[in-house]
Amino acid sequence: MRKDTSDLIPQKYKKHFKEGRGLGEGVGYIPWIKINEFSSKGRATRIMGIKTNRIHHLHSDNQLRTFLIFEWSDKVVDIRECYPLLDLMKVIDDKKNLFMGKFTDKQTGDQLIITTSFLITLKETDGTKKYIARAVKSSPELCKKITMEKLEIERRYWEAKNIDFKVITDKELNRQLCKNIQWVREAFLDNLEVVGDMKSTSELLYFTLFNNQDIAVNEVIKGLEKRNELDRGMALYVFRYLLAIKKIKVDMTKSIDLKLIVKKLVIFPEEE
Template sequence: MSGSWKNNTKIKRLMAEGRGQGVGSDYIPWIKTNEFSSKGRATRIFGVKTGRLHHLNSDNQYRAFLTFEFANQVLDLRESYPLLDVMEVIDEKDDLRFDKFQDKETREGYVITTNFLLTVKEPGGNEKFVARTVKNTSELKRKITWEKLEIERRYWLNRQVDWKVLTEKQLPRQLAKNIEWVRETLLGSEGNLDKEQLSITLLKYFLENDEFPLKEVLKSFDKQEGLQKGSGLFLFRYLLAKKEIRVDMSKTIDLSTNVKNLLL
């Protein structure tokens, strides 16, 4: 803990709760969605990779989370990561406006957080940390936003961690929408559907009927296997979520397209 927090009762309490500590399912974000009034739409979502509830404070953060989680190279996602040792890590800080981020009455500093700290697997197999801050472009017009970003930039630079700012321009809505649509199948099933076995059967069925529109193939598959209506579509989404088949996730998935023209 930074020396500047030693006398801060609230921060000491949060640290005692384990906030900003742990990895994977054990990590607890520094800020939870129910603890403050967000300007954006707050979301709590169960992580497929982490096995825990994630607290996200805007639509942009939600889209970023979906994109990160879907990426094969991302192993762990820690949101609202606190820079508790910021004063020790940053060497050149005399020109940084830490005074802008403190309680006006008590003069106690706020804990600055970075939206996401990711654990990423590199092509060679090594793991590294990647930090990402998510902002709406409208926020970038404010001087105080840039002052906070500069603190974050220097912190991660000194930690030798790759850090970037993402806006809605780098977070396509359609990609996030498609990921949201398919990831639901990883967390549940349709009744008593054996999605593991039947998805393999559906893969073979695609190969035998790739000249026909996807929606017709799925309808025929349901009938052939004696499944409830919509089961084939669920299994198709599951195959996409598992990346057993691939489509262009950045575009609308058109079910009327022939199977061979849709799959990559």
């Protein structure tokens, strides 16, 4: 954002600007609103980002699910939540029928800062970066006139920026996928605290699975623990870690049934 953007910000938001809210990328980005500063209608969550190496502030379960899905994508390299449209009035030329007056402070008359749920950075196959913006709403919210008016403001803003903008609702979020992502990502975040050599154990489990594809996954896991005198649950933890780093893959949109034989559940990308 240009330095002169600060002139467009009402006095009540000057502190946000001084703190660098809504600026920067990656680990340096600070969302416009943190969860302890706003009364959320849904369940608010603070979650460590694997790709950004910072805490993300998410204001609803739907935002959390959206975050998990984007983070899981290999194309996504950065996720900026609660992204403020600081230069909104300057960027949008066509303000016809935007009802901007509805989004002002009732006491001061100052324009409220409108935010978009997520600004996502994608890395294309040729190495170039692409940006997409996504608003996350529950389906019932789309029946509210005020919500649709705000979304139209967002749409025109991102259109003026030549950035793809779409609305994501709870109906488009695969809950099983999100549940599975949470299950495996915890192993990735915690792996530095695991007792023992994670690298050698993960390699051992990988080759044991690959060489025993007609045996149930849970039996392979239990057998590995017994033969190598590992703590109970360690091999399952390593299985989750292998999924997290995508050394092995499963259909993440379905329940992960460890009673299935290896070849019915696990895909080995490096062996294809």
